[in-house]
Structure formats: C-alpha cells, structure tokens
Amino acid sequence: MQPPSIRIYDPTLRDGQHAVRHQLGERHLAAYAAAADRAAIPVVEVGHGNGLGASSLQAGRAALTDREMLRTVRAALRNSRMAVFMLPGWGVTRDIDTAAGEGADIVRIGAHCTEANVTERYLGHVNRMGLEAQGVLLMSHMASPERLARECRRMVEFGAHAVGLFDSAGHYLPKDVSERIAAIRSEVGVPILFHAHNNLGMAVANAVAAAEAGATILDACARGFGAGAGNAQLEVLVPVLERLGYRLGIDLYALLDAAELAERDLIGANLPRIDQLSIVSGLAGVFSGFKSRVAAIAGERGLDARDIFFELGRRQVIAGQEDVIYDVADALMNGKMRRDADE
Amino acid sequence: MQPPSIRIYDPTLRDGQHAVRHQLGERHLAAYAAAADRAAIPVVEVGHGNGLGASSLQAGRAALTDREMLRTVRAALRNSRMAVFMLPGWGVTRDIDTAAGEGADIVRIGAHCTEANVTERYLGHVNRMGLEAQGVLLMSHMASPERLARECRRMVEFGAHAVGLFDSAGHYLPKDVSERIAAIRSEVGVPILFHAHNNLGMAVANAVAAAEAGATILDACARGFGAGAGNAQLEVLVPVLERLGYRLGIDLYALLDAAELAERDLIGANLPRIDQLSIVSGLAGVFSGFKSRVAAIAGERGLDARDIFFELGRRQVIAGQEDVIYDVADALMNGKMRRDADE
The missing domain is CATH 3.20.20.70 (Aldolase class I)
Structure with a gap:
C-alpha cells in the first residue's frame, strides 16, 4: 500500500x-x-x-x-x-x-x-x-x-x-x-x-x-x-x-x-540545542518555557534547578501556573533546612 | 522480561x-x-x-x-x-x-x-x-x-x-x-x-x-x-x-x-549541528569527513556541493578515496558545459 x-x-x-x-x-x-x-x-x-x-x-x-x-x-x-x-x-x-x-x-x-x-x-x-x-x-x-x-x-x-x-x-x-x-x-x-x-x-x-x-x-x-x-x-x-x-x-x-x-x-x-534543563524538563514533562524563571529562583535560593523541575513534574504543573515554582522552591528549602539540621 | x-x-x-x-x-x-x-x-x-x-x-x-x-x-x-x-x-x-x-x-x-x-x-x-x-x-x-x-x-x-x-x-x-x-x-x-x-x-x-x-x-x-x-x-x-x-x-x-x-x-x-551538507552526506551515505574538501572544490569550480555528494554516494565512495571528488567534479563540469552549450 x-x-x-x-x-x-x-x-x-x-x-x-x-x-x-x-x-x-x-x-x-x-x-x-x-x-x-x-x-x-x-x-x-x-x-x-x-x-x-x-x-x-x-x-x-x-x-x-x-x-x-x-x-x-x-x-x-x-x-x-x-x-x-x-x-x-x-x-x-x-x-x-x-x-x-x-x-x-x-x-x-x-x-x-x-x-x-x-x-x-x-x-x-x-x-x-x-x-x-x-x-x-x-x-x-x-x-x-x-x-x-x-x-x-x-x-x-x-x-x-x-x-x-x-x-x-x-x-x-x-x-x-x-x-x-x-x-x-x-x-x-x-x-x-x-x-x-x-x-x-x-x-x-x-x-x-x-x-x-x-x-x-x-x-x-x-x-x-x-x-x-x-x-x-x-x-x-x-x-x-x-x-x-x-x-x-x-x-x-x-x-x-x-x-x-x-x-x-x-x-x-x-540555534536550538539540548541543554540540561531541556532534558530535565522533557523527562519531568514540564513546559520548558519555565526554564529561565526556574533557573533564576534556583540561583537566588541556592537550590538545584533540576530538583525544581522534577518536583514541578510530580505536581503536574502547566503553563500559566508559574507561581507554583515558588511553592516548590519553598518546599525544597524546608526539606534542605531539615536535612541540614539533622546532620 | x-x-x-x-x-x-x-x-x-x-x-x-x-x-x-x-x-x-x-x-x-x-x-x-x-x-x-x-x-x-x-x-x-x-x-x-x-x-x-x-x-x-x-x-x-x-x-x-x-x-x-x-x-x-x-x-x-x-x-x-x-x-x-x-x-x-x-x-x-x-x-x-x-x-x-x-x-x-x-x-x-x-x-x-x-x-x-x-x-x-x-x-x-x-x-x-x-x-x-x-x-x-x-x-x-x-x-x-x-x-x-x-x-x-x-x-x-x-x-x-x-x-x-x-x-x-x-x-x-x-x-x-x-x-x-x-x-x-x-x-x-x-x-x-x-x-x-x-x-x-x-x-x-x-x-x-x-x-x-x-x-x-x-x-x-x-x-x-x-x-x-x-x-x-x-x-x-x-x-x-x-x-x-x-x-x-x-x-x-x-x-x-x-x-x-x-x-x-x-x-x-x-557544538554539533545538522547543517545542509550533514543532511546530504547522510542521505547519500558518504562519510561526512569529505565535507570541507567537497565544499572547497565546489567553490573553486562553481558547482553545487550537494550534487557532488549525491554523485559520490552513487559511486559508493569510502574514506581514503578523496581523489574521486575530483573525478566527480570533472564529470559534473562536463555535464554542465554540455548543458550550457545546448542552450
């Protein structure tokens, strides 16, 4: 055929x-x-x-x-x-x-x-x-x-x-x-x-x-x-x-x-390229348009942008819900602080 | 399994x-x-x-x-x-x-x-x-x-x-x-x-x-x-x-x-990129290491490098046979001259 x-x-x-x-x-x-x-x-x-x-x-x-x-x-x-x-x-x-x-x-x-x-x-x-x-x-x-x-x-x-x-x-x-x-x-x-x-x-x-x-x-x-x-x-x-x-x-x-x-x-x-946040956002299933904001927030707070992306993926975030990035960053900060306190 | x-x-x-x-x-x-x-x-x-x-x-x-x-x-x-x-x-x-x-x-x-x-x-x-x-x-x-x-x-x-x-x-x-x-x-x-x-x-x-x-x-x-x-x-x-x-x-x-x-x-x-000669060499099945030489010869003679690659593919050329590029360029030149004479 x-x-x-x-x-x-x-x-x-x-x-x-x-x-x-x-x-x-x-x-x-x-x-x-x-x-x-x-x-x-x-x-x-x-x-x-x-x-x-x-x-x-x-x-x-x-x-x-x-x-x-x-x-x-x-x-x-x-x-x-x-x-x-x-x-x-x-x-x-x-x-x-x-x-x-x-x-x-x-x-x-x-x-x-x-x-x-x-x-x-x-x-x-x-x-x-x-x-x-x-x-x-x-x-x-x-x-x-x-x-x-x-x-x-x-x-x-x-x-x-x-x-x-x-x-x-x-x-x-x-x-x-x-x-x-x-x-x-x-x-x-x-x-x-x-x-x-x-x-x-x-x-x-x-x-x-x-x-x-x-x-x-x-x-x-x-x-x-x-x-x-x-x-x-x-x-x-x-x-x-x-x-x-x-x-x-x-x-x-x-x-x-x-x-x-x-x-x-x-x-x-x-020219488009596959950098690490492209890969992570693809794996996590998060719109890559979040990239610059995630990178900026991660930088401010000393977090790993990759952790933020994977957590956004778990929360099934979609475009327009950029405020969730702050919630995720807060949650990761709290987790980090608890881990630091335990050590 | x-x-x-x-x-x-x-x-x-x-x-x-x-x-x-x-x-x-x-x-x-x-x-x-x-x-x-x-x-x-x-x-x-x-x-x-x-x-x-x-x-x-x-x-x-x-x-x-x-x-x-x-x-x-x-x-x-x-x-x-x-x-x-x-x-x-x-x-x-x-x-x-x-x-x-x-x-x-x-x-x-x-x-x-x-x-x-x-x-x-x-x-x-x-x-x-x-x-x-x-x-x-x-x-x-x-x-x-x-x-x-x-x-x-x-x-x-x-x-x-x-x-x-x-x-x-x-x-x-x-x-x-x-x-x-x-x-x-x-x-x-x-x-x-x-x-x-x-x-x-x-x-x-x-x-x-x-x-x-x-x-x-x-x-x-x-x-x-x-x-x-x-x-x-x-x-x-x-x-x-x-x-x-x-x-x-x-x-x-x-x-x-x-x-x-x-x-x-x-x-x-x-950073690797897929440019037009990458595509043409891939389609033609010719080692892309020929690229710079093909481009140079095409430039010298006013030929299209893509035509050379497709003809190299038809001739099943392999690495080490770079001299064939000249034969192909000659053949394409002759064809071009004949076409020009016919017009």
Whole structure:
C-alpha cells in the first residue's frame, strides 16, 4: 500500500519567535516566507510565539503587530497557504477576523489537553468563515490516549477540519506518539496533526512515528527553530519521510536553501540545542518555557534547578501556573533546612 | 522480561577530536575523564579522532601523543575503564602495546564493513594480551545485514569479545538498525555494539533501536560531540534508556554536570549541528569527513556541493578515496558545459 501524502506545516515564523523573544522583523518574515514558498512548503504559520493577540508585557511584546506580520508574509507567499495560531484567552474572536482580513487560510486553535471545550466558539467561528479550522491539544502527554481521542472528537464536533497534538514538553518517545495518534485515528475521520519538540532528541523520530500511525499533517521548523530545545528539524524530516516513501512535493535543494537562510538571517546564535534543563524538563514533562524563571529562583535560593523541575513534574504543573515554582522552591528549602539540621 | 543491562561506551575524547582538529589538551582530557568517572560511565575512550597512530600531516596532528593522552586519562579515572580505537594501517601492533602499557582496558579495532579480515592480527593480539578486544565495521550501511553478520562472526573467530557497527555516514533510520543488529545477533554470541551519527536527526532513536534489537554496548558522547553532525547525545540517551526500563547504573545529575563541563571547556563554539551538507552526506551515505574538501572544490569550480555528494554516494565512495571528488567534479563540469552549450 502506498503511504499517504503528508502535508508539512511550517511554524518557523511563529514557534521560532520564542527563541528570539518575538523580535522577528519584516525583513526576516518576508525573506523566510519567500524561501519557504520557493521550496513548495504547503503551509507557513506566522505570529507571536503564543499566537494571535498574545503580544503583551506578560508574554513579551513582539516587534510587529499581528496585522503587520500577516501582511508581510501574505505578500511574500505565492503558492503556500498562510496559517495562524491562537490560544483562547490570549486571542479573541476579533483577532481571528483580523487574520482572515489579512488573508490567513488556516486558523489553528489550541487548548490544554483536557480542555477542548474552550475551543468550541473559535473553531465554529473559523469554520463558518470558510477558513480551515484546526484544533490542537497542548501538553498532550498529561492525558491518556483515550482522553486525547475524546477531546479531539469534541473539536471535530465544534467544526475542526483537522485535529491533533502538541508535545509541548518534548516528553514523548516514539511509541507514546504511535499509541496516541492511533487512538485519535480510531475516533475521528479528519486529518490528524502532530507537533514535536526535541527535548529528548526524538523530534524527528516522533514525527515519523506520527506519520506511521496515520497523522498526515506534520509540523517542522527550519533548523528546528522554536521554543526550548526546538521542534522537528524541517529540512531533515522532509527527506527522511521521502526516503520512507511518503509523498511531500517539496523541493529538497530549495528547502535546504531556506534553512540556510533561516540560520543566517533569523536564528544566528539562537540555534536550538539540548541543554540540561531541556532534558530535565522533557523527562519531568514540564513546559520548558519555565526554564529561565526556574533557573533564576534556583540561583537566588541556592537550590538545584533540576530538583525544581522534577518536583514541578510530580505536581503536574502547566503553563500559566508559574507561581507554583515558588511553592516548590519553598518546599525544597524546608526539606534542605531539615536535612541540614539533622546532620 | 527485564530488559538487559546496557554498557555505555563514551568516545567523547576520541570522536570529539574530529570537531576540534584533534586539539584537546591535557587539561581537557583530565577534566572530562574525571567528570565521566564521577557519573559512573563504564567506559571512556580517548585518542586521536582516527585512533592510535593516526596523528600525522594527512589525518591531522593531535595536540598530544597517544602516550600523553592515555596517561592523562588513566590518572583521572578511578572506576571507569579506559578504551582506545585503532584502524589498521594508521595504527600497528606496537601502538596496541603502548596503549596496554599505559593501562588501556579495551582495544577496539575498526575495518571497512566488508574487510573484517584486516582485523585478524590485531584482535588476536589484543585477546592474547588479556585485554577486551572489540571489532567494529565502519560505513556499515554499505553492506547487507547478512554480510555484516558474516563479517562480525569472523571478528569473533579472530578473538573479539564484542562486535558491532558504526553508522559512519549517519545514514540509518531506526528500522535499518534493528534489522542489522538482529542479523548479527543471530550469528554471534558475544555482546553487540552500535555507534550512531546524527546526520538525519536519528542518533538517539537509532541507539534505542539497537538496544531493542539486542545490542548491549552503546556509544554516546557528551552533547553529541563528534565528527560531522555528531553522535548520539550521551546525557539524552541515558535517561531515555532508563525510562524504557534498561539498567545503566549512571548518576543522572553527575552525567548532566559532565556534559555541561564538556560544552563549556571542550566544545565551545563547536557544538554539533545538522547543517545542509550533514543532511546530504547522510542521505547519500558518504562519510561526512569529505565535507570541507567537497565544499572547497565546489567553490573553486562553481558547482553545487550537494550534487557532488549525491554523485559520490552513487559511486559508493569510502574514506581514503578523496581523489574521486575530483573525478566527480570533472564529470559534473562536463555535464554542465554540455548543458550550457545546448542552450
């Protein structure tokens, strides 16, 4: 049986923003979008790292407004479709209207893995506007395969044309991915997507595992440019999938050129790497966006940042619960003081 | 069934030399060897990148002699065993005697994947000296699983206590590894080893595949420090294997500390990365050590280095056949001239 076609979805200009504090400018966006288009990459996503409406003091102010980013990328694309990402709460319905007005073709709505209900209003809105609606579950390792499948089915009922999983903490090994994609596949009839992170060196292998289990939309970024340890490396994943027999329709040399351009003009010294807190956050299953705050608090109090991460993992902390870092630090300090007193 | 114990073999101080033109000094070797020993890494390999006796104008002069490297590492190790690598031709029997005299516990003899016969004399010599003899096949993707198994069996007959494969070109995907390790396992009764390269982003996944197929000695380097796109990243592979249930006996925090030390003191700006010629050489199945020469010749002649690599792959070129790069460049020039004349 011929393996199915895979649609590559490229969030370099959205997830990569996390690695440069959302400071990509018009020149960067235009140059990379044009290069991705030349390589025939089907979908180019753009935006603030946290999506539409997220530019703020708390999440970091982007160099450009959503409208400026969209307009720049739209002008640079000839054949590739343009996508945006939105987390309800950061973004609202009006932001989707803005994106549609600037020519977005795909709107992806994200929710914590057990909270698909928050996507209802937005997926329905996108669907009614005639755009492609995608629903994604974040931090997906925190729910069982069966729960993920049920949450995905709900998103399909809300109007999603495609649904799937983010491995936000980079926690999965390939068998974890296979099992979860297969569970979703048995529940929904729409295309399934997967978005990998490389904390355990498995991003490419996990994306391949997703494809083998039936996912047909795979996220990948030039040089893996993205939050924390980075994503699946686009220009590696594409020829690996082609070698396995999948049809992608992407031009290899133009793809390699786009990645070189990304490294030279966008990434520079911010090339993703797997450092020790990437590994620990991946093992612990904690969003690696906590890294700088955990490191700072550990430094202030003379604690080991790795202990904090493992304890955050035991407490199943999710993004937005950064205050728990202080509770964990207090608890570790108390434990340390008791141990010191016992000696 | 309990997964078997895995013995981690750490060639950071040998394969990493390729990334710094064999310039690691006594301070580097002593600091990393002590850190690896603290982490309870079972085996630390040291030497010139091409092994015993290889320091030369052609392969690059190392900062230290073999004897100096061995003496430095021996003094730094308390529990870890010390290993050396040798390619017959670069090294000779006397080099093995030197290594034994300086306290090497393991001598690994390498040969091109179809040429195990050249290891006979050396494996026998190591065996008779009472040291652990390992036989490894380089560029192993160029031979069939059955051929690799036969060559491994021969090395066992020559006296090897362990045998296995180098993925010198970083060409394998996990299923390729599984198939080859399984073939060897059905032919030999000694421990099987595997040494990955990360050209296709699969080094950790391939090492895991090797373990799952029955390999019990796995090579991995701090931060992946090694030739080309680097090796399996040691401090990632170890916790991934432990999560899968393998017993390794390595201290995670001390391991992470050793990798931090390696990055800070040994690797610096030479952190392995997957650039476009890493990908192309991996796809083409050509040793990535050809990279700088291919790039230089392509630059001189206005050719695309990627075309040269793919043609070298079609011609099944191996290390030592660098002159073929010129033949390929000539052929591509002729083709280009003909195309230009036709237009």
